[in-house]
Amino acid sequence: MEHLLKIMTKPDNIPIVLMLGLTIFYTWFAARKGLKNDRQEVSEEAKQADKVQVWPYLVKVEFLGALLVMAILTFWSFGIDAPLEQSANPTLTPNPSKAPWYFLGLQEMLVYFDPWIAGVLVPSLIVFGLCAIPYIDINPKGNGYYTFKERKFAILTFEFGFLLLWVSLIVLGTFFRGPGWNIFMPWEYWDTHRVVALVNVDFSQFFFGVPTRLVDDTLNPMAMLIGSFIVLGWYSLGVAYYIWKRGTPVIRKLGSLRYSIVAFLFLTMMALPIKVILRIALNIKYILVTPWFNI
Amino acid sequence: MSRKNFLNVAGWFAFFSFLATAVVGAIRLMVPRVLYEAPSAFKAGYPEDYIVGKVNENYKDEYRVWIVREIDGFYALAAICTHLGCTPRWLSLEKMFKCPCHGSGYHKDGVNFEGPTPRPLERLKITLADDGQLLVDRNIKFLYEKQEWSKPDAYLNYG
């Protein structure tokens, strides 16, 4: 525990503790507001829709808020020095080497996926998916007030992505990843000599006994077939759901193009934790190996 | 196509080609022509000075290269993790290269066996210079997955 306290109070990690606290608080706070609105005829926001003068009512709040933030920041900066380590040395890699904390979720993904997926594809899809949100969420309700009942899918999906993937992977990367990028429990000492056997096995080998490579080291077409089947099968879940539910008003209003974007983004997002679990629990490295890329 | 229409199309065409050229030029400007980095080829001393079976780390700091002496020859490994380019460490007790960034592990010959890396370490061209010293050229790489390790300059036979 003492060790955890030491990591938590490292100057660069304090913002993460702060973020964790604020995120949890606001998730609870927003849920409470949403549920309260859901129980009422008229939302709290609509009750407060009458106009007030910006001067002084809003400017006052902004001014006090600015003072408070600047006071906190000043005390924070007086109290804790920004870290400055040894001078840059390209030949000496510190152990562990971590990206800035807000990228630790992506760095964590690098353990489970090849760099082009974790470092390029996933971030691009995050940005694309975020930009697409207003255009694929065609539910007109819940515009400008807290609610849960009226947009369950949207809120649960976003909270899953933001809290369970983005935030908790940052926490995992900061507090649980030690030397050699091994997982260390908070009470464990960060032993630089610890060696954990991470012998990799591919999906087809593990479940069907089909090795990825043949004896002469070329790729096994059978393993590729199994891998492609799994990947395509995962995405065809979206197609199957469309065929099953295509008569419902929601899907009909969404249209096939918007539906495919939603389904693709949703299934991709859900695939991340599945691969994480496969990797951690069963040491599975790849599901699909091709000469050009591996998944 | 009417004359007015033609001029309209031509005008916009000229405008966008100018824009595209400017963008290409700006990108080209960001690509340096001359690099002030350590030379790619370097001499690594006399073969007799190497101990059989040991990984030599003398050239790691300056050139990011390990030179391994085996009973029948030499090979040079680039000290760049093939996962994301960190510098792995040689753990002489465990007899493996271990990357501190994401835990990739490699055997002494450079073949990966654990962690997220997709492929083995890269071997570099190693030859004997005229004066009898070892000569390593970091620009010429030999990749295991392309069956290049069996090429002549990837391994220096030396009895």
Place this chain on the structure above:
Amino acid sequence: MLGIVEQLRDKMQRTEVYKSIFRHSYQDTQRNRALQILDNVFLHLHPVRISRHATNIGFTWGMGGITFLLFIILTVTGVILMFYYRPAAEYAYDDMKYLMNDVAFGPLMRNMHRWAAHAMVITVMLHMFRVFLTGSYKAPRQFNWVIGVFLLTLTLFLSFTGYLLPWDQLAIWAVTVGTNMARATPFLGSEGPFGPELGMRIDNDVRFVLLGGTQVGPPTLLRFYVLHCIFLPLIAAVLMTVHFWRIRKDGGISGPDVSTKKF
């Protein structure tokens, strides 16, 4: 004594200079409250009147405003740091040491810059979280959400480029790990899918253009410095202008009138 102060104040308020600057009196009237906003280019970011729930901190969390404040703090402290910092590999680290040890209030400025940067990443994420939860990206404000997403990525890039500038071990390795991913870009990276097939090498791919070399070195430091201090803040400022202007056009903070909508 007080009488003299008041007399002086009244006299000052009657001068042409004072009147030309403020153009209306400070008496608390409806008209002056409106003029206070209308006559001030900065406050005119707001409309004169706004829904009451926009002033409710429980509704907005104030995260957008705090993010903007932190951006201003970062600009000010950043400019001050530039007086003591040279973006060359020989000097950068020594300048940091000098700044931390021998410059009056140097550590304070650097700490504020660092912690405000971290805080800005957090507030920008929470702002986005709140905007999502209140559905404030819905019509007519869809495109402003998109601009917000770009501003979020710009915030991350700004923070990331700034990370390299101290030129210490933390900086160089965090940036090495971060930029090595660019190697793996499909088509454009030397190790990405289809990259080598298209002739991408370590010295001509997208990472090379970003770093100005094959590894994180002196050219990278200069590039990141220019990106961090000029290029990215300018783009962010332009996008923020659009972001705020669109908020204003859509009825000020916390948006179109809720009462006009059916619940």
